[in-house]
Amino acid sequence: MAKILSFTPDDSVHAFLTTIPEVTYGEGPLSGVTVAVKDNISTKGIETTCASKILKGYIPPYDAHVVALLKDAGAAIVGKTNMDEFGMGTTTENSAFGPTLNPLDKNRVPGGSSGGSAAAVASGLCDVAIGSDTGGSIRCPAAFCGIVGLKPTYGRVSRYGLIAYANSLEQIGPMARDVKTLSRLYSVIAGHDPRDATTVNKPYSHEPSANIEGLKIGIVEEFFGEGVNPRVAEVVKEALATLESLGAVVKSYTMPSMKYALSAYYVTCTSEASSNLARFDGVRYGPGLDSAKSWHDAYSEQRKEGFGKEVRRRIILGTFSLAAGYYGRYYQKAQTARQMVRDDFERIFRDVDVIAGPTMPDIAFRLGEKSDPLQMYLADILTVPANLAGVPAISVPCGKIDSMPVGLQIIGKYFDDEKIIDTAFAFEQEGV
Amino acid sequence: MEDRETIIGLEIHCQLNTKSKMFCGCSTDFRDNEPNTHTCPVCLGLPGSMPMVNKRAIEFALKVGKALNCTIREESEFSRKNYFYPDLNKAYQITQYDKPLAEWGKLLIDGDNGEKEVKITRIHLEEDPGRSVHMGTTDRGKYTLVDYNRAGIPLIEIVTEPDLRSPKEARKFLNKLRATLEYLNVFDSEKEGSLRVDANISIKGSERVEVKNISSYKGVEKALTFEVTRQRNLLRRGQPIARETRHFVETRGITTSSRSKEEENDYRYFPEPDLLPLRVSSWVESIELPELPDARRERFIRQYGVSAEHAKTLTGGLKLAEFYESVAPADPALAATWTADYLLGELNYRDFTIDAMPEDLFRELIKLIKSNAITDKSAVEILRIILDEVKEGKGPEHPQAIVDRLGLAKSSEDLVMKMVEEVVAEQPAAVADYYAGKMQALNFLVGQVMKKCRGRADPGHLNTLLKELLDKKV
Numbered sequence: 001m002a003k004i005l006s007f008t009p010d011d012s013v014h015a016f017l018t019t020i021p022e023v024t025y026g027e028g029p030l031s032g033v034t035v036a037v038k039d040n041i042s043t044k045g046i047e048t049t050c051a052s053k054i055l056k057g058y059i060p061p062y063d064a065h066v067v068a069l070l071k072d073a074g075a076a077i078v079g080k081t082n083m084d085e086f087g088m089g090t091t092t093e094n095s096a097f098g099p100t101l102n103p104l105d106k107n108r109v110p111g112g113s114s115g116g117s118a119a120a121v122a123s124g125l126c127d128v129a130i131g132s133d134t135g136g137s138i139r140c141p142a143a144f145c146g147i148v149g150l151k152p153t154y155g156r157v158s159r160y161g162l163i164a165y166a167n168s169l170e171q172i173g174p175m176a177r178d179v180k181t182l183s184r185l186y187s188v189i190a191g192h193d194p195r196d197a198t199t200v201n202k203p204y205s206h207e208p209s210a211n212i213e214g215l216k217i218g219i220v221e222e223f224f225g226e227g228v229n230p231r232v233a234e235v236v237k238e239a240l241a242t243l244e245s246l247g248a249v250v251k252s253y254t255m256p257s258m259k260y261a262l263s264a265y266y267v268t269c270t271s272e273a274s275s276n277l278a279r280f281d282g283v284r285y286g287p288g289l290d291s292a293k294s295w296h297d298a299y300s301e302q303r304k305e306g307f308g309k310e311v312r313r314r315i316i317l318g319t320f321s322l323a324a325g326y327y328g329r330y331y332q333k334a335q336t337a338r339q340m341v342r343d344d345f346e347r348i349f350r351d352v353d354v355i356a357g358p359t360m361p362d363i364a365f366r367l368g369e370k371s372d373p374l375q376m377y378l379a380d381i382l383t384v385p386a387n388l389a390g391v392p393a394i395s396v397p398c399g400k401i402d403s404m405p406v407g408l409q410i411i412g413k414y415f416d417d418e419k420i421i422d423t424a425f426a427f428e429q430e431g432v
Numbered sequence: 433m434e435d436r437e438t439i440i441g442l443e444i445h446c447q448l449n450t451k452s453k454m455f456c457g458c459s460t461d462f463r464d465n466e467p468n469t470h471t472c473p474v475c476l477g478l479p480g481s482m483p484m485v486n487k488r489a490i491e492f493a494l495k496v497g498k499a500l501n502c503t504i505r506e507e508s509e510f511s512r513k514n515y516f517y518p519d520l521n522k523a524y525q526i527t528q529y530d531k532p533l534a535e536w537g538k539l540l541i542d543g544d545n546g547e548k549e550v551k552i553t554r555i556h557l558e559e560d561p562g563r564s565v566h567m568g569t570t571d572r573g574k575y576t577l578v579d580y581n582r583a584g585i586p587l588i589e590i591v592t593e594p595d596l597r598s599p600k601e602a603r604k605f606l607n608k609l610r611a612t613l614e615y616l617n618v619f620d621s622e623k624e625g626s627l628r629v630d631a632n633i634s635i636k637g638s639e640r641v642e643v644k645n646i647s648s649y650k651g652v653e654k655a656l657t658f659e660v661t662r663q664r665n666l667l668r669r670g671q672p673i674a675r676e677t678r679h680f681v682e683t684r685g686i687t688t689s690s691r692s693k694e695e696e697n698d699y700r701y702f703p704e705p706d707l708l709p710l711r712v713s714s715w716v717e718s719i720e721l722p723e724l725p726d727a728r729r730e731r732f733i734r735q736y737g738v739s740a741e742h743a744k745t746l747t748g749g750l751k752l753a754e755f756y757e758s759v760a761p762a763d764p765a766l767a768a769t770w771t772a773d774y775l776l777g778e779l780n781y782r783d784f785t786i787d788a789m790p791e792d793l794f795r796e797l798i799k800l801i802k803s804n805a806i807t808d809k810s811a812v813e814i815l816r817i818i819l820d821e822v823k824e825g826k827g828p829e830h831p832q833a834i835v836d837r838l839g840l841a842k843s844s845e846d847l848v849m850k851m852v853e854e855v856v857a858e859q860p861a862a863v864a865d866y867y868a869g870k871m872q873a874l875n876f877l878v879g880q881v882m883k884k885c886r887g888r889a890d891p892g893h894l895n896t897l898l899k900e901l902l903d904k905k906v
């Protein structure tokens with residue numbers, strides 16, 4: 001029996017790009033749970049723009065795999081959330097339809113790129129949300145808005161229907177106000193999908209356990225080094241002490257590959273993006289080409305007008321990295337650096353169960369504060385390693401600075417998402 | 433200069449005849465359907481859709497790799513070839529680049545100077561783009577429509593080393609390749625657009641020219657012949673040959689230079705991140721190849737006792753070989769002769785394939801020939817009548833019905849004897865000449881009987897009958 005729920009949120013933070021006033025939902029483990037979906041995830045019959053002008057008016061004729069799973073589980077999909085255009089940003093200021101505000105301080109950003117999803121959950125407009133994480137896009141806004149966000153192991157959630165930004169890095173993941181709810185949502189969306197060749201048959205059906213007696217936690221020195229706000233480092237170290245008090249054992253490591261991680265990440269994601277976004281040429285998407293012009297000219301005009309500045313910047317960077325004569329120096333080199341990051345994780349994970357540290361180097365920025373793109377990129381330094389290696393990582397609130405939340409990031413071994421969820425749950429149960 | 437070698441290498445794109453497309457479940461059987469009816473989010477390249485490899489397409493490509501004696505890579509990889517074109521739905525084509533499925537193969541052909549081994553550089557898999565349909569006239573047309581029915585049809589690209597030495601050799605290579613692909617049952621050469629060829633051609637010591645866009649078997653030899661002549665003429669006049677890409681204009685039989693901006697592409701290849709590398713080593717082992725053209729040719733010689741030349745002709749295409757095997761039981765030797773020497777010519781003349789000839793009718797015809805019921809001349813007449821009836825869309829008549837209708841049956845022995853006696857009575861002068869030892873007289877008498885029976889008797893047989901009769905009279 002289908003039920004109907006009315007959804008008319010007071011969206012003062014501009015979390016949503018589209019809302020569904022009358023939501024139909026069914027029976028199942030998530031029956032009636034209100035879910036917000038990031039606007040880069042295809043929803044049949046509901047406009048899906050990636051917060052880009054070029055996709056304004058695009059209504060997908062099919063549901064992403066996760067959306068189909070959510071509907072089957074009885075979830076009520078209440079709307080599509082704002083984001084940085086195509087996922088390219090750390091603040092949700094790069095949306096063609098205006099920024100989302102941080103519900104805890106409207107002068108600050110909610111983080112990005114899944115800022116709309118985080119703000120919707122943090123402000124209580126909906127129960128849970130779905131985001132995507134290419135280089136921290138779930139964990140960053142979770143940390144900035146004071147909620148829980150998980151980037152699953154690469155391959156554990158189908159990307160079918162996720163409008164690709166950087167295929168080899170990104171995963172769809174759950175966002176919620178507490179670990180238990182996040183875990184419930186995760187169990188619905190995880191699992192194998194034949195339409196996504198990179199998925200693995202590892203469904204998730206775990207009940208979070210707060211017992212972390214004997215858990216071995218690795219601390220990576222570089223996560224507390226240069227560029228990390230000492231006050232953030234302080235709060236996270238207190239959180240680590242709490243985990244120790246619960247029976248965990250903490251040990252220190254270094255991760256030399258961290259100095260290549262950011263460049264490896266930006267070369268890889270911009271390269272893949274330059275190819276993924278090439279299809280938006282105005283023939284099938286966008287307001288329509290000027291047919292008086294040659295198709296080459298019409299294409300570049302359309303793309304210049306349809307894409308925002310940051311998107312164009314990344315497309316140009318990626319195009320350059322893949323160009324003949326540069327491929328070896330950039331794309332290929334980035335893949336070597338990526339392997340070094342994997343190797344570092346593998347080495348540390350031979351010793352420990354999880355790695356813990358801050359999610360973001362700082363608390364939520366003020367709107368407009370990070371106007372220099374390079375400064376903005378530096379903010380991703382602590383989140384990108386997990387994407388480069390494909391390992392799971394979760395952000396759980398662990399304290400506040402100036403009444404703004406700080407996130408504790410817990411990174412796990414491949415397909416051991418259960419362990420980081422338990423660690424986050426144990427910490428959360430202890431309270432802050 | 434005339435003796436400088438012609439050097440040709442080919443890149444052949446063949447559509448594999450799988451039931452569904454390369455990366456989605458859409459049907460490949462679109463040729464009789466409206467545009468854009470065989471599409472889904474994947475082959476339309478809709479945002480968020482992802483490719484799903486069609487295992488059958490890989491199996492087909494592996495068969496080809498094995499049949500062409502290639503080394504199959506332990507790990508091959510799909511890559512993206514990035515370029516903008518209106519009919520390229522994702523603005524990249526999923527193909528294989530530096531890690532193709534198969535490499536270093538060879539194919540034996542009947543070359544200009546006997547048997548020849550043509551080396552295969554590589555075989556890789558890729559998806560076909562959509563098709564632009566230009567409305568209005570020529571390139572100044574009003575607008576272009578795009579049909580994505582073809583988008584995602586699996587293709588293999590087969591690249592040869594520059595081992596071919598003449599346009600004729602290139603055609604022979606293609607014929608052999610086509611036969612091999614047909615025998616493997618991975619390719620349907622009769623489907624429109626199922627084969628496209630790019631050729632690299634140079635005169636030894638000069639620059640290489642790439643000729644693109646050749647889309648028929650006959651076109652290959654035509655395009656290459658034009659290009660060899662063009663290049664040799666330039667050299668004869670002492671002019672240099674530009675290294676360039678040229679397009680074959682099928683309707684005019686010429687190649688034209690294409691210097692458009694769109695051709696100068698940097699494809700920015702990189703590994704397709706949505707697909708895993710292909711590991712097929714164990715799979716390759718389990719693939720069994722059917723009998724291929726060379727083996728079938730040997731068998732035809734052995735099993736049916738046909739000549740080497742006939743065996744080569746009859747195994748040159750899968751359907752032809754199957755046709756022969758179905759009609760051979762009537763009489764292997766007669767069936768070979770009548771298929772290779774008569775039927776093929778009549779089919780060619782009408783632009784027909786072997787499908788046009790109903791096997792049962794042909795078998796019946798062979799039986800009539802074998803039983804001496806009709807002469808060769810009548811048999812050819814019957815063959816033509818049947819094919820003409822097929823051409824007119826009529827149900828063709830049975831050979832026996834045609835024999836009865838036109839009175840083509842060889843005269844009966846009595847009738848023949850009667851005519852022999854009549855002629856002997858009517859031609860006393862010639863009879864006298866025969867008795868006088870003039871052997872030409874006998875030929876004359878045979879001719880007279882033939883005339884009487886309108887050619888429906890065997891001249892050798894008449895010769896014997898006449899001799900017997902005349903010699904008895906002495």
Ligand SMILES: [Zn+2]
Pocket residue numbers: 453456457458470471472473474475476584
């Ligand atoms: Zn399709």
